Amino acid sequence: MKSLIVRRTYYDRMWQGLFLLSTSVGVIALILLVSEIWSEGSGWLTWDFFNNFASRFPEKSGIKAALWGTLWMIGFTIPIAFIIGVSTAFYLEEYAKKNVITRFIQINITNLAGVPSIVFGILGLTLFVRAMDLGRSILAGSFTMALLVLPIVIVASQEAIRAVPADLRHASYAVGGTKWQTIRRILFPAAFPGILTGIILATSRAIGETAPLIMIGALTFVAFTPTSAMDSFTVMPIQIFNWISRPQADFQHVAAAGIIVLLVMLVSLNSLAIYLRNKLSTKR
Numbered sequence: 001m002k003s004l005i006v007r008r009t010y011y012d013r014m015w016q017g018l019f020l021l022s023t024s025v026g027v028i029a030l031i032l033l034v035s036e037i038w039s040e041g042s043g044w045l046t047w048d049f050f051n052n053f054a055s056r057f058p059e060k061s062g063i064k065a066a067l068w069g070t071l072w073m074i075g076f077t078i079p080i081a082f083i084i085g086v087s088t089a090f091y092l093e094e095y096a097k098k099n100v101i102t103r104f105i106q107i108n109i110t111n112l113a114g115v116p117s118i119v120f121g122i123l124g125l126t127l128f129v130r131a132m133d134l135g136r137s138i139l140a141g142s143f144t145m146a147l148l149v150l151p152i153v154i155v156a157s158q159e160a161i162r163a164v165p166a167d168l169r170h171a172s173y174a175v176g177g178t179k180w181q182t183i184r185r186i187l188f189p190a191a192f193p194g195i196l197t198g199i200i201l202a203t204s205r206a207i208g209e210t211a212p213l214i215m216i217g218a219l220t221f222v223a224f225t226p227t228s229a230m231d232s233f234t235v236m237p238i239q240i241f242n243w244i245s246r247p248q249a250d251f252q253h254v255a256a257a258g259i260i261v262l263l264v265m266l267v268s269l270n271s272l273a274i275y276l277r278n279k280l281s282t283k284r
Helices: 002-044 047-051 064-095 100-112 117-131 138-162 166-174 179-208 211-215 236-245 250-283
Strands: none
Touching (some): 047 064, 064 138, 064 179, 166 179, 179 250, 236 250
16 A cells, blocks of 8 residues: 555656646747847837838838738627637527437537638638728728637637526526526626637737738738728738748847737737636626
8 A cells, every 4th residue: 555655646746747747848949039039129110110110121110000000900809709719609609409410510610710710811811802892991800700709709718608607597597587687687797708718819819810801901011001991001920921031030029029019919918818707706
């Protein structure tokens, strides 16, 4: 018996050390990467960098058009994905009958999360740019990115809805609440922290994607900020890719500065999500 306990303790410590080593490798690699990017791009983070448009000259290049284009695109993408994704999740969980058709739909939604993003770009080009004649506009890009992140939103929302205790549903029905009243007043508030997590994860992916937007014709050089949903646009990942592709060495520093801005945006977004999730969970 004693030898069995010793052996189990040995294996437990061995696996703990292996997991710690694996985690350390990832964390160290991330720290080195961020340090390298910061050392190359921090000196270029000036007011002119945020207030200038892209230029052929590194010292005159800025991220203004790409930053505003990203904000415009996300401003349309998230409401579209939220309304459609959350509505779909509640329908599948609360209204749809559990049969072959709903299982088929569920399997396809799960599989769509693993489809390469370039496929969504081709779909967006065919459906929104050409069939709906939206052109290379912010609206076309937003619809395309909403399709890309919909599986994430739907699956995360479904998991959040399933996590709500069944007693809350039964209590609502017991006092005469209808299904819609139960969803609106009980299930949605209780599941919202989990839904919010899915929305933020979807937003993070949408901000960092490049391939779908290149497919629908998002520009690599824009010298203006969008003023409407039908304007042409560019986003930060495309602008960073364009700078990295330039032969001048200074453009590598400009690209590093753009990456820093993108990372700060993503970290801030995720931090806000964690704060809101914890605050809403505490209220429950």
